[in-house]
Amino acid sequence: MPQRAAPHDADQRAGLDPYGAATHAVFNQPSELADLDLFGGDAALQEGVAREGAGWASNELAALGARLGAAKTLELGVLANRNPPELDTHDRYGNRVDLVRYHPAYHELMRLAVEQGLHSSPWTEPRPGAHVARAARYYMQAQVEAGHGCPVTMTFAATPSLAKEPDLARHWLPKIHARLYDPRNVPAADKQGVTIGMAMTEKQGGSDVRANATRAFPIGRDAMGEAYELVGHKFFVSAPMCDAFLTLAQAPGGLTCFLAPRWRPDGTKNPIQIVRLKRKMGNVSNASSETEWRGALAWRVGPEGRGVATILEMVAATRFDCMIGSSAGMRMAAAQALDHCRQRKAFGALLIDQPAMRAALADLALEAEASLALTLRVARALDARSTDPREDALARIAAPLGKYWICKRAPAHAYEAMECLGGSGAMEDSPMPRLYREAPINAIWEGSGNVQCLDVLRAISRAPKTLEAYFAELEAARGANRALDAHVAALKDDMRGLADFEERARDLCDRLALGLMASVMARGAPGADADAFCAARLEGRGARNWGALPKGLDLAAIVKRALPR
Ligand SMILES: Cc1cc2nc3c(=O)[nH]c(=O)nc-3n(C[C@H](O)[C@H](O)[C@H](O)COP(=O)(O)OP(=O)(O)OC[C@H]3O[C@@H](n4cnc5c(N)ncnc54)[C@H](O)[C@@H]3O)c2cc1C
Helix, strand or coil, X not given: CCCCCCCCCHHHHCCCCCCCCCCCCCCCCCCCCCCCCCCCCCXXXXXXXXXXXXXXXXXXXXXXXXXXHCHHHHXXXXXXXXXXXXXXXXXXXXXXXXXXXXXXXXXXXXXXXHHCCCCCHHHHCCCCCHHHHHHHXXXXXXXXXXXXXXXXXXXXXXXXXHCCCHHHHHHHHHHHHCCCCCCCCCCHHHCCCCCEEEECCEXXXXXXXXXXXXXXXXXXXXXXXXXXXXXXXXXXXXXXXXCXXXXXXXXXXXXXXXXXXXXXXXXXXXXXXXXXXXCCCCCCCCCEEEEEEEXXXXXEECCCCCHHHHHHHHHHHHHHHHHHHHHHHHHHHHHHHHHHHHHCEECCEEHHHCHHHHHHHHHHHHXXXXXXXXXXXHHHHHHHCCCCHHHHHHHHHHHHHHHHHHHHHHXXXXXXXXHHCHHHHHCCCCCXXXXXXXXXXXXXXXXXXXXXXXXXXXXXXXXXXXXXXHHHHHHCCCXXXXXXXXXXXHHHHHCCCCCCHHHHHHHHHHHHHHHHHHHHHHHHCCHHHXXXXXXXXXXXXXXXXXXXXXXXXXXXXXXXXXXXX
């Protein structure tokens, strides 16, 4: 019979390893990044909020940043994704219920978002900086978890479209704006707070919604407005437990926008039947569904035949939130990478102090900072658009540019950040796989890359003032950076003829987006960050990977500024 070896090391003598079975001690492994201060620990966010006109919100944002960064809040994001929603089409007795069950952590995140007015604050408390303050709140909340942002955003974005129909607005807006989350599967009449979804995409076309085949049959007027019954299908309906959906269907007068409630006013179920839930690579905490509309009651929003124009107001707002969400994902990915590398050693030194890693980290930090800076600048334009035509024109062009560029950068950024963590970064118990899988979603929905580029073209050709506002914005940074000045001059030349814009759309939109980001950085970010961004992104050096920065930059300063606390 083999005998255990006699105690021979300190652990055994201390009684920690009475059987002599210890194989190793765990060392050189970072601790979890938790109990973060998402506002106080983010210099770029604090400065951006003040720069863009929401300094008044700093105290409230500071309290929220600590609350959202707490370990127990971050854990909600983990739980909501580890336990995806499930669909019950029928109850046990065979009655149709179309019920999606979410994990309690998802509801908790929704409650947090709604209580802070992420779905309504600029509409209910308009003031200079209202969009900026909301963007900052959304940015911090999205770092905790991205999926629940979908219904929050759709509810937020519904207001401009619904405000156009006085009867609908009177009935629905007070409940849409309430800071009260009520997930019960009951008619809206029984609730004080409701959420709104968006159902446009059909199988034959998502970008080209004019191809929608769902039909709308007028049935007369009721207390909410002109009523119709809708027959058709919708291939993507996210957050199907929303209380009503903005949708598009072919009415006698052409493609028209409608609001369809999940329950009819008489308390019966509106026949919007969920066929199945999508099996998604990201956005897992949130349900997305395929639905059949079997004579579903809906009220007209805007005139018949003006459906695209009516719902586009909603889409414009959701696109802006994609910018916030992707900026948030990049901030969290950079924070994870920075935190790991300041604790992990290889070849005798901390990774953060090793020059090749420092360059990669600085590049990730720069991208995150510039994305946030542009997002907050667009938020300011949204704040000022009703009183300042130039800001209105800037918002029109900067939102699709920002949506296009920022959302497209996020997947590669998430991957590089993951690699900074080595093998553990690719493990499912690390936050990185979730950040990585989440990253492409914002780029695809609400208008994929090419569609954003074509929207930029539409903006410029229909309203040349948008391009004037764009260049006026860049002019404001003239002299701040030589590379930026040269970039602006070349862009002006290239934007003179739009005949072949579609073919050059990606090239032009890349450069338009980078010019805008660089100008915001040049005017707002510290010298090291602004210089590095302009040098790295504007001086043409061909295809390159993260961390391939020009020499002579103050990388240590960039990394230090971005460290999470
Ligand atoms: C997780 C998730 C949730 C979603 N939730 C919803 C929802 O709640 N409600 C809803 O209505 N939709 C939803 N969608 C659908 C989404 O909005 C569409 O997938 C998107 O609009 C693209 O439409 P499509 O899939 O039909 O692709 P297509 O329209 O076929 O586009 C395919 C590709 O072609 C490109 N393209 C299109 N037109 C042109 C052109 N003229 N020139 C060059 N390139 C072009 C696009 O940029 C895209 O890259 C969701 C999608 C996802 C991934």
